[in-house]
Amino acid sequence: MAFPSRYDAESIELKWQKFWTDNKSFDCEIDTTRPKYYVLEMFPYPSGNIHMGHVRNYSIGDVVARFRRMQGYNVMHPIGWDAFGLPAENAAIKHNVQPASWTYSNIDDMRDQLKRLGYSYDWRREVATCHPKYYRWEQEFFLKWIEKGLIYRKKAPQNWCEACHTVLANEQVIDGCCWRCDSLVEQKELTQWFLKITAYADELLEDLKTLEGAWPDRVLAMQNNWIGKSIGAEVAFPLDGALVNEGTTDNADDEIRVFTTRPDTLFGVTFMTLAPEHPLVETLIKGKENEAESRAFIERIRNMDRMARQSDTLEKEGVFTGAYCLNPFTGDQIPIWLGNFVLAEYGTGAVMAVPAHDQRDFDFAKKYGMKLKAVISADGHDLDVNTLEAAYTDAGIMINSGEFSGQSNEEGKAKIIASLESKGKGKQTVNWRLRDWNISRQRYWGAPIPVVYCDKCGMVPVKKEDLPVLLPTHVQPQEDGRSSLADCEEFVKTSCPTCGGEARRETDTMDTFVESSWYFARYTDARNEDAPFSKEALSYWLPVDQYIGGVEHAILHLLYARFFMKVLRDLDYIPADISEPFANLLTQGMVLKDGVKMSKSKGNVVDPTDMIATYGADTVRLFCLFAAPPERDFDWSDSGIEGSARFLQRVWRLYQELRPVIVSGAACFSSAQHAETDKAKALRFREHSTVKKVGEDVGNRYQFNTAIAAIMELVNEIYIVKEELMQTENGKIILSSAIATVITLLTPITPHICEEFWHDLGNAGTIGEQAWPVWSEDALQKDVLTIVIQINGKLRGKIEVSSKATKEEIEKEALAESNIAKHLEGLTLRKVIVIPGKLVNIVAN
RNA sequence: GCGAGAGUGGCGGAAUUGGUAAACGCACUGGACUUAGGAUCCAGCGGAGUAUUCCUUAAGAGUUCGAGUCUCUUCUCUCGUACCA
Numbered sequence: 001m002a003f004p005s006r007y008d009a010e011s012i013e014l015k016w017q018k019f020w021t022d023n024k025s026f027d028c029e030i031d032t033t034r035p036k037y038y039v040l041e042m043f044p045y046p047s048g049n050i051h052m053g054h055v056r057n058y059s060i061g062d063v064v065a066r067f068r069r070m071q072g073y074n075v076m077h078p079i080g081w082d083a084f085g086l087p088a089e090n091a092a093i094k095h096n097v098q099p100a101s102w103t104y105s106n107i108d109d110m111r112d113q114l115k116r117l118g119y120s121y122d123w124r125r126e127v128a129t130c131h132p133k134y135y136r137w138e139q140e141f142f143l144k145w146i147e148k149g150l151i152y153r154k155k156a157p158q159n160w161c162e163a164c165h166t167v168l169a170n171e172q173v174i175d176g177c178c179w180r181c182d183s184l185v186e187q188k189e190l191t192q193w194f195l196k197i198t199a200y201a202d203e204l205l206e207d208l209k210t211l212e213g214a215w216p217d218r219v220l221a222m223q224n225n226w227i228g229k230s231i232g233a234e235v236a237f238p239l240d241g242a243l244v245n246e247g248t249t250d251n252a253d254d255e256i257r258v259f260t261t262r263p264d265t266l267f268g269v270t271f272m273t274l275a276p277e278h279p280l281v282e283t284l285i286k287g288k289e290n291e292a293e294s295r296a297f298i299e300r301i302r303n304m305d306r307m308a309r310q311s312d313t314l315e316k317e318g319v320f321t322g323a324y325c326l327n328p329f330t331g332d333q334i335p336i337w338l339g340n341f342v343l344a345e346y347g348t349g350a351v352m353a354v355p356a357h358d359q360r361d362f363d364f365a366k367k368y369g370m371k372l373k374a375v376i377s378a379d380g381h382d383l384d385v386n387t388l389e390a391a392y393t394d395a396g397i398m399i400n401s402g403e404f405s406g407q408s409n410e411e412g413k414a415k416i417i418a419s420l421e422s423k424g425k426g427k428q429t430v431n432w433r434l435r436d437w438n439i440s441r442q443r444y445w446g447a448p449i450p451v452v453y454c455d456k457c458g459m460v461p462v463k464k465e466d467l468p469v470l471l472p473t474h475v476q477p478q479e480d481g482r483s484s485l486a487d488c489e490e491f492v493k494t495s496c497p498t499c500g501g502e503a504r505r506e507t508d509t510m511d512t513f514v515e516s517s518w519y520f521a522r523y524t525d526a527r528n529e530d531a532p533f534s535k536e537a538l539s540y541w542l543p544v545d546q547y548i549g550g551v552e553h554a555i556l557h558l559l560y561a562r563f564f565m566k567v568l569r570d571l572d573y574i575p576a577d578i579s580e581p582f583a584n585l586l587t588q589g590m591v592l593k594d595g596v597k598m599s600k601s602k603g604n605v606v607d608p609t610d611m612i613a614t615y616g617a618d619t620v621r622l623f624c625l626f627a628a629p630p631e632r633d634f635d636w637s638d639s640g641i642e643g644s645a646r647f648l649q650r651v652w653r654l655y656q657e658l659r660p661v662i663v664s665g666a667a668c669f670s671s672a673q674h675a676e677t678d679k680a681k682a683l684r685f686r687e688h689s690t691v692k693k694v695g696e697d698v699g700n701r702y703q704f705n706t707a708i709a710a711i712m713e714l715v716n717e718i719y720i721v722k723e724e725l726m727q728t729e730n731g732k733i734i735l736s737s738a739i740a741t742v743i744t745l746l747t748p749i750t751p752h753i754c755e756e757f758w759h760d761l762g763n764a765g766t767i768g769e770q771a772w773p774v775w776s777e778d779a780l781q782k783d784v785l786t787i788v789i790q791i792n793g794k795l796r797g798k799i800e801v802s803s804k805a806t807k808e809e810i811e812k813e814a815l816a817e818s819n820i821a822k823h824l825e826g827l828t829l830r831k832v833i834v835i836p837g838k839l840v841n842i843v844a845n
Numbered sequence: 846g847c848g849a850g851a852g853u854g855g856c857g858g859a860a861u862u863g864g865u866a867a868a869c870g871c872a873c874u875g876g877a878c879u880u881a882g883g884a885u886c887c888a889g890c891g892g893a894g895u896a897u898u899c900c901u902u903a904a905g906a907g908u909u910c911g912a913g914u915c916u917c918u919u920c921u922c923u924c925g926u927a928c929c930a
Contacts, residue, residue: 217849217850218848218849218850218924218925219849221848221849221925222848222849222925222926224848225847225848225849225925225926226925226926228929230929230930232930258930259929259930260930261929261930262930273930316928339928340928341928341930342928342930343928343929343930346929346930347929347930348930350930351929351930352930353930354930358930359846360928360930361930431929431930433929551924551925552924552925554924554925555925555926626857626869626870627857627858627870628857628858629858632851632858633923633924634857634858635856635857637856637857637871639856639871639872640856640857640870640871642871643869643870643871644870646870647870649884649885650885653885696861697861700861701861703859703861705857705858705859705869705870706858706859706860706861706868706869708869708870709858709859709868709869709870710868710869711869712869712870713868713869716869786865788864788865790864790865790910790911792910792911793864793909793910793911793912794911795865798865830910831910832910833864833910833911835864838864838865839864839865839911841864841910841911842910843910843911
């Protein structure tokens, strides 16, 4: 049968996609006789259209999955939909549809688009997080959290638009105003549900060490900083004039507790700064001379939106409360100020100010004319604070610090803490930057929180057997963006699980990060109706061996998912020996166009569907992998993809030409045939070194661009030698093996065209099940090596030597080379360095 | 400010352990084939020079027989983060 001269990507791709589906080529089951490999890409939000970032992400994952299958692993490669979230509500308002139908129809569209790319997913494991059979399990988790005291309610300030009467997400606040109606956004205290992630801060931090080398360093560094462990001391400063309870370390309203990482500077405190939200503020300012001024300040700061307050352009400001506290060591009177830069949520909401040794305090003191006191200097001599131009923040010897003077400040730290503890004025504490996770959202399109409120019984969890609490799907979102759940009487009205009386459902839904914190575990047992997953499935499949996704999720998603593993382990959902979800992480860069992120508003979006229609899925996949290494951003290039298309055409023509000499059957791949001529030897060398390189690049280094470049070089080499090798029988065998190797190595990257070749050769099954080729050491042996000769590190010549030549022989030959001899004229030979197999460097002057 | 990373031809990038800088591809130039070419093939392609050759990895210094790679200084850019007490 003739082989078509034209490469028609579309018909080939559709044919093999159907074949794979019909043959269940990528379905996987637990098989304890084989090693497993779980490849996962971050699941998409079903916006309706895949973009190039998706194509890049999923193409990387598919190469890994297909490569591991060929290596003999039992591979699980699932996909699903992160289907709850704000965009569905916005689209629903804009197009007057229901979020549920909008979401499900987007899923249908995007599923088709992904299938057109030929990814090797086990579609039976597909999940959509907005489906009750998915979210009911996190409602069950929620009940467990209540039971175990892992979740609590607390008031917290939220962005609030009074005109729309709704809470706004940070991204809905534009320059401090509501994105919809443009009115000023205020901060409103609302009761929220908090999950105690801080209870796991230590473990989350410690376990980062187990991920070293397997996760990118920068992600580990970011998580480390985000958790932000700092060791210091909590110190109580009694209020001046208040009744002081000696010996108590409990929180009391007659003292101000501060957290400091620098207890060694305690003797240098000259003022105190409190957050305007600090609980003691009201008592402190009441009846004082500048009460009005203080109140105005507090009011102003409180009404600033959170983004503005935390911006870097914010000028440090403060106001004196009129109150004083006392230094627990010296008894000095310390004025208490309010500062706009002190955060109520961090530490204790109060800062002891040491202007001589902290730059921020220094600036503040200079601005408001406060005094400085030096308590550390480099040499132990006193510092003249009047000549200081900046705070002295280095280590040194303590001065003006009573009994502690004269020692290093590092020693002083420990001794001051010990002294505080013995006096009951403070203690060593660990402070975390990490805060508890607010998982409640005042939104409609999310998983309902399974709780009801009863006038008699108060807050009552829904009974486990009554789950799921179904989110009504026929609801139309409000024009103003307000959650329509609260207005849906048939949802809200219910009966109390405890007393049976009238009760109202919680109308907050869960943060969508909750869904994405455990979906990878659900995939292992996606159709389980009795549990979120079985321990058997988790034990076999977890952890994810390779996780791939955008670096923008380096902190939140990855931290929450890690946290979930640990919580669910402690709740006995997950085997005790699993506590980290992702064994290896690859963070991929963005796809740019003309140096900027693709976006509709910039009009620079390249639609993958158009590209597939023009070039075919294999070409699009190939180019996404070839254009740049995965972790780097890459700039889409319309002419660049032409090159990838050209390469596949070139392979097609090569196959067509060599088809008559290709030995059919599995034996042709990576043949260990003996090569007779120099050209045959060279091709065999190239073939085997390519197998070696591609295996390393795909399997270890995740550098698909260089893997593809190596395959291109092999193809180029075949083009050069094919005429000559066609002349002999041995040559034909070597050629056959080389082209077969090209096809095999390309299989994970461009699976459709390779499947076409494979079947054209009369093979059955799928090429994706064939063994990954193995290179043989003998093919990589060279009889003659090219040795580079340098003089003083500069390239001056090359020689060919036998691979068996000794150092002495190489040195002799190098010195005898004509160009070298010429360059050495008139110079004195100092030293000759011979690196066998590589180079000779002659040192002369 | 702090933390992390990067800087290599006209462009994307390669150089994996300190050992031939610019692999592979794009763009471009010349040629072949051709009624035609936006197909294909051949050749060229960092800079200077006819050439032997010299210079070249942001800039400068250092270590080394040898530095794109290691150290220091400076500059630029990207990402993360935000007054963390």
